[in-house]
Amino acid sequence: DAKTTQPPSMDCAEGRAANLPCNHSTISGNEYVYWYRQIHSQGPQYIIHGLKNNETNEMASLIITEDRKSSTLILPHATLRDTAVYYCIVSRPNAGGTSYGKLTFGQGTILTVHP
Amino acid sequence: DAGVIQSPRHEVTEMGQEVTLRCKPISGHNSLFWYRQTMMRGLELLIYFNNNVPIDDSGMPEDRFSAKMPNASFSTLKIQPSEPRDSAVYFCASSLDGANEKLFFGSGTQLSVL
Numbered sequence A: 001d002a003k004t005t006q007p008p009s010m011d012c013a014e015g016r017a018a019n020l021p022c023n024h025s026t027i028s029g030n031e032y033v034y035w036y037r038q039i040h041s042q043g044p045q046y047i048i049h050g051l052k053n054n055e056t057n058e059m060a061s062l063i064i065t066e067d068r069k070s071s072t073l074i075l076p077h078a079t080l081r082d083t084a085v086y087y088c089i090v091s092r093p094n095a096g097g098t099s100y101g102k103l104t105f106g107q108g109t110i111l112t113v114h115p
Numbered sequence B: 001d002a003g004v005i006q007s008p009r010h011e012v013t014e015m016g017q018e019v020t021l022r023c024k025p026i027s028g029h030n031s032l033f034w035y036r037q038t039m040m041r042g043l044e045l046l047i048y049f050n051n052n053v054p055i056d057d058s059g060m061p062e063d064r065f066s067a068k069m070p071n072a073s074f075s076t077l078k079i080q081p082s083e084p085r086d087s088a089v090y091f092c093a094s095s096l097d098g099a100n101e102k103l104f105f106g107s108g109t110q111l112s113v114l
Helices: none
Strands: A009-013 A018-023 A032-038 A045-050 A061-064 A070-075 A084-091 A109-114 B005-007 B010-013 B019-024 B031-038 B042-050 B053-056 B065-071 B074-079 B088-095 B109-113
Touching: A009 A018, A018 A032, A018 A084, A018 A109, A032 A061, A045 A061, A045 A070, A070 A084, B005 B088, B010 B019, B019 B088, B019 B109, B031 B074, B042 B065, B042 B074, B053 B065, B074 B088
Parallel strands: A009 A109, B010 B109
Antiparallel strands: A018 A070, A032 A045, A032 A084, A061 A070, A084 A109, B005 B019, B019 B074, B031 B042, B031 B088, B042 B053, B065 B074, B088 B109
């Protein structure tokens, strides 16, 4: 699976948009970009994923560059509860059996949302 | 749905004792994963089951670790004998197969081996 590079930490003011970058220059054609977050003392939580088109759900938006070598997770209106470690992961999808995409978690980005 | 349920939430034991961690995946999910998290090594995948069959156990650190999934609604991770370096948070996660699956994690078991 392709490796990712994320900044170790970022700050954001409450109510503002948080833009978290991720570089994945060695991504393969069948690999997706997944974002998870982990709030202190909890298990990781799925946020969003995409292949090549931009994606949006109730939690966030995912912008993937045309060459797919980088992406940005956008939390449009950050709140204090969004303070967490955010993980960007590149993997092929889990199609069952031996054809599974192992989600390898790196160090992530510690996002701190302040009042 | 109650989500992925793990027990116990906390476990404190002495070196050499057997430890059993338990996981109930989300009903209908056919993939189950055990992860371990430490400050030094972050989140590591230990083992992956699909339809109750172990598919990838390459992350299991050594023979002291074993995992079973006797049915679709229950899995165990056993450490025998336990050592202080096994102290970590152990997470269980489940998912549906498919091109757009996502993992649902439990709340974890905080294991301390003294």
